[in-house]
Amino acid sequence: MKIALVTGGNKGIGLEIAKKLKKLGYKPVINYFSDDVAAKKACEEFDFCSVKADVSKEEEVNKMVSFIIEKFGKIDLLVNCAGIALKQKVLLDVSYEEALRVVNVNLMGTILVSKAVLENMIANRSGIIVNISSVYGEKGGSCEAVYSATKGGINAFTKALSKEVADANIRVNAVAPGFIDTDMNAHITKEERESFCKELPLKRIGTTEDVANAVCFLVKNTYLTGAIIPVDGGMQC
Numbered sequence: 001m002k003i004a005l006v007t008g009g010n011k012g013i014g015l016e017i018a019k020k021l022k023k024l025g026y027k028p029v030i031n032y033f034s035d036d037v038a039a040k041k042a043c044e045e046f047d048f049c050s051v052k053a054d055v056s057k058e059e060e061v062n063k064m065v066s067f068i069i070e071k072f073g074k075i076d077l078l079v080n081c082a083g084i085a086l087k088q089k090v091l092l093d094v095s096y097e098e099a100l101r102v103v104n105v106n107l108m109g110t111i112l113v114s115k116a117v118l119e120n121m122i123a124n125r126s127g128i129i130v131n132i133s134s135v136y137g138e139k140g141g142s143c144e145a146v147y148s149a150t151k152g153g154i155n156a157f158t159k160a161l162s163k164e165v166a167d168a169n170i171r172v173n174a175v176a177p178g179f180i181d182t183d184m185n186a187h188i189t190k191e192e193r194e195s196f197c198k199e200l201p202l203k204r205i206g207t208t209e210d211v212a213n214a215v216c217f218l219v220k221n222t223y224l225t226g227a228i229i230p231v232d233g234g235m236q237c
Protein backbone atom coordinates (compact mmCIF):
# COMPACT_ATOMS: atom_id res chain seq x y z
CA MET A 1 0.00 0.00 0.00
CA LYS A 2 1.35 3.43 -0.97
CA ILE A 3 0.98 6.10 1.71
CA ALA A 4 0.28 9.77 0.92
CA LEU A 5 0.41 12.54 3.52
CA VAL A 6 -1.69 15.54 2.48
CA THR A 7 -1.33 18.55 4.78
CA GLY A 8 -4.42 20.76 4.98
CA GLY A 9 -6.36 17.74 3.73
CA ASN A 10 -9.65 18.02 5.61
CA LYS A 11 -11.22 20.55 3.24
CA GLY A 12 -10.88 22.60 0.07
CA ILE A 13 -8.05 21.77 -2.33
CA GLY A 14 -6.34 19.32 0.05
CA LEU A 15 -9.45 17.18 0.48
CA GLU A 16 -9.95 16.96 -3.29
CA ILE A 17 -6.29 15.97 -3.73
CA ALA A 18 -6.66 13.22 -1.11
CA LYS A 19 -9.78 11.91 -2.87
CA LYS A 20 -8.02 11.78 -6.25
CA LEU A 21 -4.90 10.17 -4.76
CA LYS A 22 -7.07 7.42 -3.34
CA LYS A 23 -8.28 6.70 -6.88
CA LEU A 24 -4.59 6.45 -7.90
CA GLY A 25 -4.12 3.69 -5.30
CA TYR A 26 -2.74 5.69 -2.36
CA LYS A 27 -3.88 5.48 1.26
CA PRO A 28 -4.31 9.18 2.14
CA VAL A 29 -3.39 10.44 5.60
CA ILE A 30 -4.86 13.90 5.97
CA ASN A 31 -3.30 16.49 8.23
CA TYR A 32 -5.29 19.49 9.41
CA PHE A 33 -5.18 22.29 11.95
CA SER A 34 -8.83 23.19 12.61
CA ASP A 35 -12.30 21.69 12.06
CA ASP A 36 -12.25 18.24 13.69
CA VAL A 37 -15.75 17.63 12.33
CA ALA A 38 -14.62 18.00 8.69
CA ALA A 39 -11.64 15.70 9.32
CA LYS A 40 -13.83 13.04 10.97
CA LYS A 41 -16.35 13.24 8.12
CA ALA A 42 -13.60 12.81 5.49
CA CYS A 43 -12.18 9.80 7.34
CA GLU A 44 -15.59 8.13 7.63
CA GLU A 45 -16.67 8.92 4.08
CA PHE A 46 -13.44 8.13 2.24
CA ASP A 47 -11.59 5.78 4.62
CA PHE A 48 -8.77 8.26 5.25
CA CYS A 49 -6.65 8.46 8.37
CA SER A 50 -6.28 11.93 9.93
CA VAL A 51 -3.63 13.61 12.06
CA LYS A 52 -4.14 17.00 13.68
CA ALA A 53 -0.94 19.06 13.81
CA ASP A 54 0.18 22.63 13.25
CA VAL A 55 2.63 22.47 10.33
CA SER A 56 4.42 25.57 11.59
CA LYS A 57 5.51 23.79 14.80
CA GLU A 58 8.53 21.51 14.36
CA GLU A 59 7.70 19.32 17.35
CA GLU A 60 4.12 18.68 16.15
CA VAL A 61 5.32 17.98 12.61
CA ASN A 62 7.93 15.47 13.76
CA LYS A 63 5.40 13.74 16.04
CA MET A 64 2.92 13.52 13.13
CA VAL A 65 5.48 12.02 10.74
CA SER A 66 6.75 9.53 13.37
CA PHE A 67 3.15 8.46 14.05
CA ILE A 68 2.52 7.79 10.33
CA ILE A 69 5.78 5.89 9.86
CA GLU A 70 5.11 3.78 12.98
CA LYS A 71 1.59 3.01 11.73
CA PHE A 72 2.27 2.45 8.02
CA GLY A 73 6.05 1.95 7.81
CA LYS A 74 6.70 4.67 5.21
CA ILE A 75 5.52 7.79 3.43
CA ASP A 76 5.61 7.53 -0.37
CA LEU A 77 4.12 10.90 -1.23
CA LEU A 78 3.83 14.23 0.53
CA VAL A 79 1.52 17.00 -0.66
CA ASN A 80 2.19 20.26 1.18
CA CYS A 81 -1.20 21.93 0.85
CA ALA A 82 -1.77 23.54 4.28
CA GLY A 83 -1.90 27.28 3.89
CA ILE A 84 -3.48 30.49 5.08
CA ALA A 85 -4.06 33.94 3.61
CA LEU A 86 -4.74 37.25 5.30
CA LYS A 87 -7.68 39.43 4.33
CA GLN A 88 -6.41 41.49 1.38
CA LYS A 89 -4.73 44.65 2.67
CA VAL A 90 -1.77 46.90 1.97
CA LEU A 91 1.52 45.90 3.58
CA LEU A 92 1.47 48.92 5.90
CA ASP A 93 -1.66 47.49 7.55
CA VAL A 94 -0.18 44.01 8.10
CA SER A 95 1.06 43.53 11.66
CA TYR A 96 4.30 41.74 12.53
CA GLU A 97 2.32 38.88 14.11
CA GLU A 98 0.08 38.46 11.05
CA ALA A 99 3.04 38.40 8.66
CA LEU A 100 4.95 35.94 10.82
CA ARG A 101 1.99 33.56 11.01
CA VAL A 102 1.57 33.49 7.22
CA VAL A 103 5.30 32.91 6.71
CA ASN A 104 5.39 30.22 9.41
CA VAL A 105 2.38 28.27 8.15
CA ASN A 106 2.89 28.57 4.38
CA LEU A 107 6.66 28.58 3.95
CA MET A 108 8.07 27.12 7.18
CA GLY A 109 5.28 24.53 7.21
CA THR A 110 6.30 23.34 3.75
CA ILE A 111 9.96 23.25 4.77
CA LEU A 112 9.36 21.49 8.10
CA VAL A 113 7.08 18.73 6.77
CA SER A 114 9.38 18.11 3.77
CA LYS A 115 12.38 17.85 6.10
CA ALA A 116 10.52 15.48 8.41
CA VAL A 117 9.55 12.99 5.66
CA LEU A 118 12.87 13.05 3.80
CA GLU A 119 14.79 10.68 6.07
CA ASN A 120 12.26 7.92 5.38
CA MET A 121 12.11 8.69 1.64
CA ILE A 122 15.92 8.76 1.33
CA ALA A 123 16.20 5.42 3.19
CA ASN A 124 13.63 3.96 0.76
CA ARG A 125 15.35 5.63 -2.21
CA SER A 126 11.91 6.67 -3.40
CA GLY A 127 9.56 9.56 -2.82
CA ILE A 128 7.44 12.33 -4.30
CA ILE A 129 6.79 15.79 -2.87
CA VAL A 130 4.21 18.14 -4.41
CA ASN A 131 3.94 21.66 -2.98
CA ILE A 132 0.87 23.84 -3.42
CA SER A 133 2.14 27.27 -4.35
CA SER A 134 0.11 30.06 -5.99
CA VAL A 135 0.07 32.13 -9.16
CA TYR A 136 1.12 34.99 -6.84
CA GLY A 137 4.38 33.17 -6.08
CA GLU A 138 5.63 34.14 -9.51
CA LYS A 139 3.52 37.14 -10.48
CA GLY A 140 2.84 38.73 -7.07
CA GLY A 141 -0.56 39.95 -5.93
CA SER A 142 -1.31 43.51 -4.86
CA CYS A 143 -2.47 43.61 -1.21
CA GLU A 144 -1.17 40.04 -0.85
CA ALA A 145 2.54 40.86 -0.53
CA VAL A 146 3.34 38.57 2.41
CA TYR A 147 1.29 35.68 1.01
CA SER A 148 2.97 36.16 -2.40
CA ALA A 149 6.40 36.12 -0.72
CA THR A 150 5.65 32.78 0.98
CA LYS A 151 4.56 31.24 -2.32
CA GLY A 152 7.61 32.63 -4.15
CA GLY A 153 9.66 31.03 -1.39
CA ILE A 154 7.88 27.72 -1.96
CA ASN A 155 8.73 27.92 -5.69
CA ALA A 156 12.44 28.46 -4.96
CA PHE A 157 12.37 25.75 -2.27
CA THR A 158 10.76 23.32 -4.75
CA LYS A 159 13.43 23.94 -7.40
CA ALA A 160 16.35 23.80 -4.96
CA LEU A 161 15.18 20.68 -3.13
CA SER A 162 14.45 18.88 -6.40
CA LYS A 163 18.16 19.17 -7.28
CA GLU A 164 19.28 18.11 -3.81
CA VAL A 165 17.27 14.87 -3.59
CA ALA A 166 17.10 13.69 -7.21
CA ASP A 167 19.98 11.28 -6.55
CA ALA A 168 17.83 9.52 -3.97
CA ASN A 169 15.07 9.07 -6.58
CA ILE A 170 12.87 11.71 -4.96
CA ARG A 171 10.96 14.16 -7.17
CA VAL A 172 9.85 17.60 -5.96
CA ASN A 173 7.35 19.69 -7.94
CA ALA A 174 4.70 22.32 -7.31
CA VAL A 175 1.28 23.38 -8.56
CA ALA A 176 0.56 27.12 -8.67
CA PRO A 177 -3.22 27.66 -8.61
CA GLY A 178 -4.99 30.88 -9.55
CA PHE A 179 -8.40 31.74 -8.07
CA ILE A 180 -9.97 28.49 -6.80
CA ASP A 181 -13.43 28.19 -5.28
CA THR A 182 -12.78 27.31 -1.61
CA ASP A 183 -13.35 28.78 1.87
CA MET A 184 -10.14 30.78 1.41
CA ASN A 185 -12.07 32.98 -1.04
CA ALA A 186 -15.44 32.86 0.73
CA HIS A 187 -15.21 36.58 1.62
CA ILE A 188 -15.15 37.63 -2.06
CA THR A 189 -18.52 38.98 -3.19
CA LYS A 190 -20.55 37.72 -6.17
CA GLU A 191 -19.93 41.02 -7.99
CA GLU A 192 -16.16 40.80 -7.41
CA ARG A 193 -16.14 37.22 -8.71
CA GLU A 194 -18.04 38.19 -11.84
CA SER A 195 -15.73 41.07 -12.66
CA PHE A 196 -12.69 38.86 -11.96
CA CYS A 197 -14.01 36.17 -14.33
CA LYS A 198 -14.46 38.72 -17.12
CA GLU A 199 -10.72 39.47 -16.95
CA LEU A 200 -9.70 35.82 -17.00
CA PRO A 201 -8.84 34.30 -20.41
CA LEU A 202 -10.77 31.11 -19.52
CA LYS A 203 -13.67 33.14 -18.02
CA ARG A 204 -14.27 30.93 -14.98
CA ILE A 205 -13.02 30.42 -11.45
CA GLY A 206 -10.98 27.25 -10.94
CA THR A 207 -12.22 24.19 -9.06
CA THR A 208 -10.48 22.04 -6.49
CA GLU A 209 -10.61 19.29 -9.12
CA ASP A 210 -8.55 21.40 -11.55
CA VAL A 211 -5.78 21.59 -8.95
CA ALA A 212 -6.05 17.96 -7.86
CA ASN A 213 -5.77 16.80 -11.49
CA ALA A 214 -2.49 18.70 -11.84
CA VAL A 215 -1.17 17.10 -8.64
CA CYS A 216 -2.02 13.65 -10.02
CA PHE A 217 -0.27 14.52 -13.29
CA LEU A 218 2.89 15.40 -11.34
CA VAL A 219 2.61 12.22 -9.28
CA LYS A 220 2.26 10.01 -12.35
CA ASN A 221 4.88 11.63 -14.58
CA THR A 222 8.17 10.14 -13.40
CA TYR A 223 10.31 12.40 -15.62
CA LEU A 224 9.25 15.65 -13.98
CA THR A 225 11.10 17.35 -11.16
CA GLY A 226 11.64 20.99 -10.17
CA ALA A 227 8.55 22.02 -12.15
CA ILE A 228 5.97 24.62 -11.14
CA ILE A 229 2.71 23.93 -13.00
CA PRO A 230 0.30 26.90 -13.24
CA VAL A 231 -3.41 26.04 -12.91
CA ASP A 232 -4.81 29.54 -13.21
CA GLY A 233 -7.11 29.87 -16.24
CA GLY A 234 -4.49 32.02 -17.93
CA MET A 235 -4.51 34.64 -15.13
CA GLN A 236 -2.18 37.58 -15.85
CA CYS A 237 -2.54 39.28 -12.38
Ligand code: NAD
Pocket residue numbers: 007008009010011012013014031032033034053054055056080081082083084105132133134135176177178179180181182183184185
Ligand atom coordinates in the same frame (compact mmCIF):
# COMPACT_ATOMS: atom_id res chain seq x y z
P1 NAD B 1 -8.86 26.18 2.82
O1 NAD B 1 -8.92 27.33 3.77
O2 NAD B 1 -10.12 25.56 2.34
O3 NAD B 1 -7.94 25.01 3.45
C1 NAD B 1 -6.77 25.29 4.14
C2 NAD B 1 -6.29 24.02 4.80
O4 NAD B 1 -5.04 24.30 5.45
C3 NAD B 1 -7.24 23.49 5.87
O5 NAD B 1 -7.27 22.08 5.79
C4 NAD B 1 -6.57 23.88 7.18
O6 NAD B 1 -6.84 22.99 8.27
C5 NAD B 1 -5.11 23.81 6.79
N1 NAD B 1 -4.24 24.59 7.66
C6 NAD B 1 -4.27 25.93 7.88
N2 NAD B 1 -3.32 26.26 8.79
C7 NAD B 1 -2.70 25.09 9.12
C8 NAD B 1 -1.64 24.77 10.01
N3 NAD B 1 -1.03 25.70 10.75
N4 NAD B 1 -1.26 23.47 10.13
C9 NAD B 1 -1.88 22.50 9.40
N5 NAD B 1 -2.88 22.76 8.54
C10 NAD B 1 -3.28 24.04 8.40
O7 NAD B 1 -7.98 26.72 1.62
P2 NAD B 1 -7.64 26.14 0.17
O8 NAD B 1 -8.10 27.15 -0.79
O9 NAD B 1 -8.08 24.72 0.02
O10 NAD B 1 -6.04 26.24 0.21
C11 NAD B 1 -5.19 25.11 0.13
C12 NAD B 1 -3.84 25.57 -0.40
O11 NAD B 1 -4.00 26.09 -1.73
C13 NAD B 1 -3.18 26.69 0.41
O12 NAD B 1 -1.80 26.45 0.49
C14 NAD B 1 -3.45 27.93 -0.43
O13 NAD B 1 -2.47 28.92 -0.23
C15 NAD B 1 -3.36 27.33 -1.82
N6 NAD B 1 -4.00 28.16 -2.83
C16 NAD B 1 -5.34 28.42 -2.79
C17 NAD B 1 -5.91 29.22 -3.77
C18 NAD B 1 -7.38 29.54 -3.79
O14 NAD B 1 -7.78 30.40 -4.59
N7 NAD B 1 -8.19 28.90 -2.96
C19 NAD B 1 -5.10 29.77 -4.79
C20 NAD B 1 -3.74 29.49 -4.80
C21 NAD B 1 -3.20 28.68 -3.82
